[in-house]
Amino acid sequence: MSYYDIDSILTDAEKIPCTFQLEIPELGYLDNQPGQPLKAGSKIALPLWLAEMLAIANTGGDDQAKSFVTFDLPAALSNEVVQALKADPRAVPLRDQSPHLYGLATHMMDLSEEQELGVVLRKTFVTRASEIALHARKVGGTGHNKGTADEGSNLGVGGTGEEFLRGLEEWERKLFRKAHDGAKAGKEWMENVKKR
């Protein structure tokens, strides 16, 4: 994750729900009330680039030091979503939850102990990645796998594949594009070899 990485910057703009722990006179504008103090206990969705540091930094000094804000898991990583992913990773359109779901989850796991989330997401990615590879090859049109048409994930029937591909988040999209371009380039090369 480089400093200049565009996707990393966009991931940092994802918002997570935060609760302010103390009253701050100058920050009312964050709660859409400029000119008014921001009360302790206000719940506001803050972008990661702001929330992360505010949660880590503390008021300093004595042993009663506490963070400026506490945060919860964003809706994209809520229990419901995790349960759905456990049931069938391929059935959840991740993009509707967050276009940078994995990046967001990585940040959240850096900030808090979420053992289970890591396990579920790893399984999600592996399962979806093989599905992505399958679709990528098909679009490339290599057409080697005609024999496996009875498999549930095969696209011959209706728009299920299209729907799945639309639900890919950014990282998965990149993977899809790479796999697709690779299959296509391989095919082109093979055809060129035959010509000579």
Next chain:
Amino acid sequence: MPMYGDLGNKLVQHAKRTQNLTHLPPYQTELVRTVAREVRDLDKDVTSMLEPFQGSFDPSAEQATACTLLVNHLSMRRDKRCLLAYHRTRTDKLEELVWNGYDILDLSGQQQAGGANGATGMNEGGTTSSLSPQEEDYVRQYGDLLAAYKGHWTDIDLTGSLEPPRDLFIDVRVLKDAGEIQTEYGAINLTKNSQFYVRQGDVERLIAQGYLQKLG
């Protein structure tokens, strides 16, 4: 809820779109200026907030102020990152275009040519160049650097095509007047709509730039 950093985000979204394009969209002069102004405003706020403390600010005694300062600082840092990433994405693209044989005239004239094809119809009536003056300067100097680097090897064209030619000679049609070029077999005058049988190596660059079209 508009807040600090929102405009920077817009810039980065522009950059994201740029990554997937083959041409360079117009430079967001106004947006860049606004983000830079936001940083200056934030800096002014920080300075005036710290003024009464005369350099002896104690964060644990003034927690609310410390938090505000932190928010301002993070917003500035965010804006900076967005600005840098936006410009970096563009210069990366420009370097790529220079390696592909475009020069400053192609790039600054790109807007009109693109508009004619309907590829970039958005910026009608705006400036003709999609580059900022600084970017034009960058391309010029980068082009000079590349030319100097290529000059080390007179028998290899570093920016030449990687594809081995099938035929030494090819038929080409001239799409735009390109003036006179020198070849091993003498000078050829490339006037629009004429056709020639020439050595591929002599005209490769002109094909890439869209002056000539390969036939057959």
